[in-house]
Amino acid sequence: xxxxxxxxxxxxxxxxxxxxxxxxxxxxxxxxxxxxxxxxxxxxxxxxxxxxxxxxxxxxxxxxxxxxxxxxxxxxxxxxxxxxxxxxxxxxxxxxxxxxxxxxxxxxxxxxxxxxxxxxxxxxxxxxxxxxxxxxxxxxxxxxxxxxxxxxxxxxxxxxxxxxxxxxxxxxxxxxxxxxxxxxxxxxxxxxxxxxxxxxxxxxxxxxxxxxxxxxxxxxxxxxxxxxxxxxxxxxxxxxxxxxxxxxxxxxxxxxxxxxxxxxxxxxxxxxxxxxxxxxxxxxxxxxxxxxxxxxxxxxxxxxxxxx
Numbered sequence: 200x201x202x203x204x205x206x207x208x209x210x211x212x213x214x215x216x217x218x219x220x221x222x223x224x225x226x227x228x229x230x231x232x233x234x235x236x237x238x239x240x241x242x243x244x245x246x247x248x249x250x251x252x253x254x255x256x257x258x259x260x261x262x263x264x265x266x267x268x269x270x271x272x273x274x275x276x277x278x279x280x281x282x283x284x285x286x287x288x289x290x291x292x293x294x295x296x297x298x299x300x301x302x303x304x305x306x307x308x309x310x311x312x313x314x315x316x317x318x319x320x321x322x323x324x325x326x327x328x329x330x331x332x333x334x335x336x337x338x339x340x341x342x343x344x345x346x347x348x349x350x351x352x353x354x355x356x357x358x359x360x361x362x363x364x365x366x367x368x369x370x371x372x373x374x375x376x377x378x379x380x381x382x383x384x385x386x387x388x389x390x391x392x393x394x395x396x397x398x399x400x401x402x403x404x405x406x407x408x409x410x411x412x413x414x415x416x417x418x419x420x421x422x423x424x425x426x427x428x429x430x431x432x433x434x435x436x437x438x439x440x441x442x443x444x445x446x447x448x449x450x451x452x453x454x455x456x457x458x459x460x461x462x463x464x465x466x467x468x469x470x471x472x473x474x475x476x477x478x479x480x481x482x483x484x485x486x487x488x489x490x491x492x493x494x495x496x497x498x499x500x501x502x503x504x505x506x507x
Contacts (some may be wrong), residue, residue, distance in 0.1 A: 231258065233470030244460040286381075390484045401479040406441060408471055411463030412443050418459035421451030428452055 235258050251268040263279040271292075278286035279325045358455040422428045440447065479485060 233473070236468045236469050237468040238464075238466045240462075240464045242460070242462040244456045377416065390487075394483075394488065395485045397479060397482045397485060401475060405472065405474050407473070408443055409465070409467045411465035414445055414461075414463040414466075416442070416446040416448070416459070416461040416463075418447070419449040419451055419456060420459075421454055421456040423455050425452040 237255065237257045239253070239255045241254075242250070244250045249268060250270065251266070253264075255264040255265045256262065260279070261281055263277075265275070265277045267275045269275075273292075274290045276286060276288050277284065283376070348406040382441070422431065428450050429452075432448070434449055439448075480489065
């Protein structure tokens with residue numbers, strides 16, 4: 200009896216040790232995934248041609264991704280995991296034909312088109328003279344009949360307005376009845392200022408964590424519309440403090456242009472990003488909004504339905 204019990208205890212002991220080792224390995228893998236940073240680097244140069252180079256690595260190149268564009272023509276993309284290639288492709292755009300060749304082909308085609316034009320003009324004039332008098336009477340009668348038919352069948356403008364008004368009222372009533380906590384409810388939410396404040400803080404922390412540690416840029420740009428150029432420049436001005444003095448951006452309001460170069464090196468941790476997201480979702484106003492949204496969705500699983 201004692202021998203059987205000792206054997207069972209021995210089995211349980213080693214089973215517990217094995218399970219503990221497996222659990223420790225799984226926890227170690229989870230910690231590595233969450234807190235070993237993902238490193239990235241990028242380079243972009245644009246003038247007449249575009250050169251771009253993007254690299255993403257994780258845990259001493261266990262995961263390695265490389266994307267490259269050379270002279271706007273050659274594109275290379277590779278992906279490795281534990282040294283095994285999961286993706287490897289290369290594309291080269293065909294060069295456009297030379298201008299002289301295109302001009303010669305266009306000239307020969309143009310000559311072929313111009314040759315039969317005089318004969319075609321003669322036949323066209325003869326056909327127009329013959330059909331103009333015989334067809335005008337029939338076309339006139341048909342057009343009058345079509346106009347009279349549409350006058351009888353077409354609804355009046357007032358009827359169209361009434362129908363559109365009734366449809367709009369019906370849609371609005373059903374949206375009010377089955378609104379799954381959409382924009383209207385969000386606009387009526389009392390703590391909008393707190394929601395905006397928490398959202399701004401969350402986005403700021405996220406950007407500061409993901410943004411490159413080293414960043415350099417010297418860019419000149421201009422859009423078709425000078426006002427659009429001004430809007431983009433204003434948006435860049437808001438982000439400028441996050442990148443320091445290593446970035447120089449000039450706006451050209453006179454012509455459409457895009458040239459310069461940008462490069463950067465950075466890293467981020469998946470665990471930190473998840474932490475920021477959880478902290479944001481646990482804030483009281485955000486939590487209330489999510490609770491109300493899920494409650495509405497549970498009441499109306501299919502969303503807004505329109506009666507027939």
